[in-house]
Amino acid sequence: MIFNYLKLSISVLKRRKFFTFISLFGISFTLAILMLVISLLETELGKNAPLSDRENLVFVDHLIVQKMKPDTTQLVDSSLVAGIMKYDTTYTYEEKEVNTHVSSSNLWFLKEHFTKLPSASNYTFCTTGASTNIFVNDKKLNLDLVYADHRYWEIFDFTFLEGRPFDENILKSEESAVVISQKMAMKYFGQKNNVVGKEIKFPDANYKVIGLVKDPSQIIVYADVYLPNTKKIGFPGKPNKYFGSYWGIFKADSKNKVKNIKSEIHSIANNMTFYDPAELNKMTIHPKTDKELYAHLVVSGKTPEQSKKLFFGILFSLLALFALLPTLNLVNLNVTRIMERASEIGVRKAFGANRSHIVYQFIFENIVLTILGGMIGFIIALILIKLINDGQVQDLITLKVNFNFFIYSILLILFFGILSGFLPALKMSKLHIVNALKK
Amino acid sequence: MPTANGLKKNMIQINNLSKVYRTKTIETTALNNINLHVEKGEFLSIMGPSGCGKSTLLNIIGLLDEPTSGEIKIDGNGIKTYNSKATAKFRNQRLGFIFQSFHLIPDLNILDNVELPLIYRNIGRKERKRLSEAALESVGLKNRMNHYPAQLSGGQKQRVAIARAIVGKPNIILADEPTGNLDSAMGNEVMDILIDLNKTSKTTIVMVTHDANMAKRTDRLMRLYDGTQIQ
Numbered sequence: 257m258i259f260n261y262l263k264l265s266i267s268v269l270k271r272r273k274f275f276t277f278i279s280l281f282g283i284s285f286t287l288a289i290l291m292l293v294i295s296l297l298e299t300e301l302g303k304n305a306p307l308s309d310r311e312n313l314v315f316v317d318h319l320i321v322q323k324m325k326p327d328t329t330q331l332v333d334s335s336l337v338a339g340i341m342k343y344d345t346t347y348t349y350e351e352k353e354v355n356t357h358v359s360s361s362n363l364w365f366l367k368e369h370f371t372k373l374p375s376a377s378n379y380t381f382c383t384t385g386a387s388t389n390i391f392v393n394d395k396k397l398n399l400d401l402v403y404a405d406h407r408y409w410e411i412f413d414f415t416f417l418e419g420r421p422f423d424e425n426i427l428k429s430e431e432s433a434v435v436i437s438q439k440m441a442m443k444y445f446g447q448k449n450n451v452v453g454k455e456i457k458f459p460d461a462n463y464k465v466i467g468l469v470k471d472p473s474q475i476i477v478y479a480d481v482y483l484p485n486t487k488k489i490g491f492p493g494k495p496n497k498y499f500g501s502y503w504g505i506f507k508a509d510s511k512n513k514v515k516n517i518k519s520e521i522h523s524i525a526n527n528m529t530f531y532d533p534a535e536l537n538k539m540t541i542h543p544k545t546d547k548e549l550y551a552h553l554v555v556s557g558k559t560p561e562q563s564k565k566l567f568f569g570i571l572f573s574l575l576a577l578f579a580l581l582p583t584l585n586l587v588n589l590n591v592t593r594i595m596e597r598a599s600e601i602g603v604r605k606a607f608g609a610n611r612s613h614i615v616y617q618f619i620f621e622n623i624v625l626t627i628l629g630g631m632i633g634f635i636i637a638l639i640l641i642k643l644i645n646d647g648q649v650q651d652l653i654t655l656k657v658n659f660n661f662f663i664y665s666i667l668l669i670l671f672f673g674i675l676s677g678f679l680p681a682l683k684m685s686k687l688h689i690v691n692a693l694k695k
Numbered sequence: 696m697p698t699a700n701g702l703k704k705n706m707i708q709i710n711n712l713s714k715v716y717r718t719k720t721i722e723t724t725a726l727n728n729i730n731l732h733v734e735k736g737e738f739l740s741i742m743g744p745s746g747c748g749k750s751t752l753l754n755i756i757g758l759l760d761e762p763t764s765g766e767i768k769i770d771g772n773g774i775k776t777y778n779s780k781a782t783a784k785f786r787n788q789r790l791g792f793i794f795q796s797f798h799l800i801p802d803l804n805i806l807d808n809v810e811l812p813l814i815y816r817n818i819g820r821k822e823r824k825r826l827s828e829a830a831l832e833s834v835g836l837k838n839r840m841n842h843y844p845a846q847l848s849g850g851q852k853q854r855v856a857i858a859r860a861i862v863g864k865p866n867i868i869l870a871d872e873p874t875g876n877l878d879s880a881m882g883n884e885v886m887d888i889l890i891d892l893n894k895t896s897k898t899t900i901v902m903v904t905h906d907a908n909m910a911k912r913t914d915r916l917m918r919l920y921d922g923t924q925i926q
Binding site for chain 1: 754757759760779780783784786787788792794798799800801802803807811812814815816817820859
């Protein structure tokens with residue numbers, strides 16, 4: 257039966273060239289764009305190096321420190337009972353916000369409070385979003401920087417193409433050593449390798465390249481230059497200060513312990529001894545998983561969990577909408593196409609086809625069409641990904657094409673094929689034989 | 696064919712059958728209290744003016760449509776209780792159809808068109824091919840089996856349709872004006888094949904026709920007028 261369906265599908269596609277062209281055009285471009293989105297999501301949210309352990313990480317990206325003061329509300333109810341006025345007073349004691357500060361953390365503060373979380377197997381404190389300008393042959397280069405400790409390289413599994421990461425000794429010795437990305441090597445030295453041992457001239461000093469890493473594709477860890485967070489180079493932090501430029505990143509041994517780490521961080525914030533309670537006396541921290549962190553960058557819910565739900569809700573709704581519009585278009589096109597074949601449906605039913613036979617036949621035809629469109633779409637997506645990655649259309653992300661991308665793309669094709677074929681097939685299978693034969 | 700007690704077996708048995716089409720405002724009686732018995736191996740033709748209910752009756756016999764009231768038995772089976780799946784299976788195994796406008800599937804070649812009823816019987820590919828080639832040979836078109844319907848003349852198309860109707864060796868063939876779209880020479884050719892089929896394989900045939908000459912060549916004639924049986 258399947259062989260017959262396949263034979264008929266190919267025959268129909270070959271004999272109805274115009275319809276085939278229109279359908280394939282729509283399907284392939286729609287699927288190509290969706291595949292591009294899949295690649296983007298896989299690049300950013302997949303378990304790819306240097307974020308292979310992303311599910312076990314907890315991020316403290318900012319602190320909320322507030323001054324609260326007690327606030328008492330008095331509510332008096334009066335009523336006249338038997339000529340006597342009676343009063344019922346209710347007191348409500350609340351805390352009222354006087355001022356609020358939101359910022360990333362001071363390194364000193366992180367070191368003081370977050371180095372001994374029982375459920376964290378490792379941690380690192382690093383900056384994000386730092387940048388500087390340097391000049392190469394009078395040409396300005398804007399560089400993204402990360403200041404980190406030696407544990408940064410244990411938390412994130414960067415792929416070292418040359419050299420090594422900076423270790424504890426380099427941090428202690430205050431050596432001016434840096435790790436750079438391939439893009440940086442290309443930008444600064446004009447070559448993608450053989451850069452270890454060379455120097456980069458920053459405004460304050462020359463830095464020796466000790467390691468070259470493969471460009472990370474995720475925003476969280478992307479930088480041109482990774483610098484050791486020494487007293488001389490970095491931002492060591494000031495005592496008794498909450499705010500600075502640092503994030504705390506904590507790693508759990510297993511996904512189950514992520515919740516424990518979050519609870520321990522909440523507990524620290526709730527039991528915080530404030531340096532000057534008259535100024536600030538309440539701290540809130542929203543520790544986040546990596547997906548919650550991404551969500552928080554885009555939408556802001558009351559809690560990280562809410563942000564995540566909101567973000568992925570919006571994301572998948574948009575994707576569904578984007579997929580649904582061309583699907584409806586294809587459904588419409590399919591109904592028209594199948595309607596032209598009404599007499600065929602009548603004949604098939606007259607000679608013994610039941611409704612299931614008709615539904616399977618037309619869904620199968622549509623899947624064959626969608627697979628063809630998907631293959632073309634796949635090629636278009638690969639070309640677009642290559643153009644984006646090679647052409648540096650955007651500098652931050654190198655889109656990935658990996659096994660997951662293939663699997664998700666195949667699932668997308670099947671979903672699209674079944675969805676757009678099912679409704680027309682079902683509708684046409686209900687066609688009354690006598691009416692079908694008259695068309 | 697006489698049964699054990701000497702009576703001929705009824706292949707089609709219709710008792711008090713009526714068909715009424717209803718809309719919100721109008722009610723049209725297409726068939727009114729029809730009684731018909733067709734014996735096994737009989738070739739019956741149905742005649743009558745356009746709109747008298749000939750095709751409606753044929754569609755009901757072919758289980759393509761349902762009567763409003765009355766009883767119909769095919770080969771001893773009352774089909775009123777059949778669900779759509781069982782009806783489809785019954786049509787596939789017991790009935791063959793020939794239509795005025797051929798209704799060949801343009802996307803399939805001649806061999807695949809003829810194979811159609813066998814596909815829904817889950818017969819293997821080789822066996823299907825063998826049976827279909829034999830059916831095409833019996834209508835003299837084996838040499839055209841790789842052609843497509845568009846490449847054939849009207850007479851050839853109808854011969855393919857006959858091959859498709861007989862390939863599954865059904866008990867009954869229902870032909871709705873099989874010569875209606877053909878000139879007299881081709882019409883006679885098709886008629887010859889049907890008569891030969893009726894004589895040699897004792898297949899019961901019910902044919903709707905406008906052509907009195909064709910009707911004369913059948914065993915029995917039934918006339919309808921305004922949905923009522925007049926002969």
